[in-house]
Amino acid sequence: MELFSLPVSTYSAKVRIALGLKNITCTISPPPGGYSTAEYMQLVPLGTIPALRVGDEYFSESDVIMEYLEDAYPAHSLLTDDQLKRARHRFLARYHDLWLEPHLRRTFAHCDPATRVQAELDDHLNKFEERLAKLDELFTAQPFMVDKNIGYADCAFPATIELADILLPLFGRELKLGPNMTAWRAAVLANPVVKSVTDESRSATLEWMNSGGG
Numbered sequence: 001m002e003l004f005s006l007p008v009s010t011y012s013a014k015v016r017i018a019l020g021l022k023n024i025t026c027t028i029s030p031p032p033g034g035y036s037t038a039e040y041m042q043l044v045p046l047g048t049i050p051a052l053r054v055g056d057e058y059f060s061e062s063d064v065i066m067e068y069l070e071d072a073y074p075a076h077s078l079l080t081d082d083q084l085k086r087a088r089h090r091f092l093a094r095y096h097d098l099w100l101e102p103h104l105r106r107t108f109a110h111c112d113p114a115t116r117v118q119a120e121l122d123d124h125l126n127k128f129e130e131r132l133a134k135l136d137e138l139f140t141a142q143p144f145m146v147d148k149n150i151g152y153a154d155c156a157f158p159a160t161i162e163l164a165d166i167l168l169p170l171f172g173r174e175l176k177l178g179p180n181m182t183a184w185r186a187a188v189l190a191n192p193v194v195k196s197v198t199d200e201s202r203s204a205t206l207e208w209m210n211s212g213g214g
């Protein structure tokens, strides 16, 4: 099994956290030729990272990879046996992928003040902040999102929150977390797997930004 991933990629960080929490050994490689390249798209048609190779089979989409890991490695389940809790984990992970993170990602195009479209940038920053505030209403920190143990939902957010902490000040804003997210963030960062993946992702992001963010 081989995971195509780069330290700067927040969706890859999510899968790497799951691999670490589940204690799964997996080769981690950069995408051959780089993501979105013709070479890589021969293997992974959408050209995105993360993608997983299992034998001769390749598939992408971080949540699909997470589900595969849960199915193929049921030990150290990140979903628990409780069906309602499983649904809550999946809902929060989906909220991250579809509702929250895309607005942060869309600010990347506006990092350079010379080419920035301020109205578009403000729209994404406002939506990101609204949805982060809404996230605080969607769970009660236990201290993790669904349970007293770290689980599936908790893998999606750490790298995104650290990225927001770096990116928002560039645009004159700051990361504001409600009480649930504040308690949750302290709890996830105290986990050695999460800390190591997010530290790596934080330094890769700072390096990427110092090199012009292209």
Ligand SMILES: N[C@@H](CCC(=O)N[C@@H](CS)C(=O)NCC(=O)O)C(=O)O
Residues within 6 Å of the ligand: 008, 009, 010, 011, 012, 035, 036, 046, 047, 048, 049, 050, 060, 061, 062, 063, 097
């Ligand atoms: N929905 C995808 C998003 C993955 C994604 O956007 N990955 C970024 C890196 S963090 C990427 O590969 N971007 C290249 C592109 O969009 O062409 C997932 O969950 O895996």
